[in-house]
Amino acid sequence: MSWKRARTDDKRNERKAAIYDAAYTLFKAHGYDGVSFNGIAAQAGFTKSNMYRYFSSKEEIFLGIFQDLFEVWFSDTQTRLQKLEVDSPTETFSQLWVDAYLAHPEFLDLIPLLFTALERNSSLEQLTVFKRRSKELLYMLTLDIARIYPDIQGDKAFQFLSLSFAATSNYWAGATRNAVLDSVYALDEFKMLKPDFNNDLFNSICIIVKGLRVG
Numbered sequence: 001m002s003w004k005r006a007r008t009d010d011k012r013n014e015r016k017a018a019i020y021d022a023a024y025t026l027f028k029a030h031g032y033d034g035v036s037f038n039g040i041a042a043q044a045g046f047t048k049s050n051m052y053r054y055f056s057s058k059e060e061i062f063l064g065i066f067q068d069l070f071e072v073w074f075s076d077t078q079t080r081l082q083k084l085e086v087d088s089p090t091e092t093f094s095q096l097w098v099d100a101y102l103a104h105p106e107f108l109d110l111i112p113l114l115f116t117a118l119e120r121n122s123s124l125e126q127l128t129v130f131k132r133r134s135k136e137l138l139y140m141l142t143l144d145i146a147r148i149y150p151d152i153q154g155d156k157a158f159q160f161l162s163l164s165f166a167a168t169s170n171y172w173a174g175a176t177r178n179a180v181l182d183s184v185y186a187l188d189e190f191k192m193l194k195p196d197f198n199n200d201l202f203n204s205i206c207i208i209v210k211g212l213r214v215g
Contacts, residue, residue, distance in 0.1 A: 012054070015046075015054060016054050016055075016064075018044050018045070019040060019044045019046065019051070019054060019055065019061060020061070020064065020065050020068070021044070022040055022043035022044035022045075023035070023040045023043070023044075023058075023061045023062065023065060024106065024109075024110075025043065026039055026040060026043055027062065027065075027109075027110060027113060028109050028110075031113060032062065032113040035058065036058065037051065037057060037058045037061075040058065040061060059122040059123070059126055060126060062110075062113070063122065063126055063130050065110065066107075066110050066130075067130060067133065067134075069104065069106055069107040069110065070107065070134065070137070071137065072104065072107070073100065073101070073104045073107045074140075074141065076100055076104065077097075077100040077141065078140065078141060078144060080096050080099070080100050081096070081141070081144040081145070081148065082144060084096065084148050085148075086147065086148060086149075086150070087148070087149065087150075088148055090209050090210055091202075091206060093148065093149075093205070094202050094203075094205035094206045094209065095202060097164065097201075097205050098198055098202050098205065101168055101172075101201070102197075102198065108168070108172045109172075111165070111168060111169045112169045112170075112172060112173040114169075138158065138161055141157075141161060142154070142157035142158055143157075145157045145161075149209070149212075149213060151212075151213050152209070152212050152213060156212050156215070159212065160208055160209065160212055163208050164204070164205055164208060167201060167204040167205070167208075168201060171197050171200045171201050171204070172197060174195040174197075174200075175195045175196075175197040
């Protein structure tokens, strides 16, 4: 995986990218609580003392990975939104929003972890820096949303982002299944309950947009 901060020949950035790759692999496989700083070091081929030259904690590593993926997703999503006309059909907007997420599966993999684990473990300083940058990016998205739907401005646009982000986290977590769950959903009595990320999120975005426009 090519991380945004590792696009130079600088040896330090190359080593940080190697740590990011190792950490992402572990977070995806074991979740946030199932990964340790020592485990990341071992996966990346570093000693614990060498790891401290680059990162102070597991939380810092996760935030760095998430921030990079978030900024890539933001840039792509903003580019897509800017192609929509004012008052575009809700269905067109909703499918664009879903497609923007599906284009970045690594980002999707980490979204549920952000909600369920990270924010109760990070320091005040780490979270403040992360939240400040995230707010800047989200604010720019609210401007694009408000241009498309003039009746979704300001707080309503932020509300859309909050609701859609929560729905995305929930549906992506539900779509991650093992062999046992697949067997259960294959039974006739449970087929209607089988998660469908694309369809479920699409319908939710449609409902959120329509609700905000009439609210």
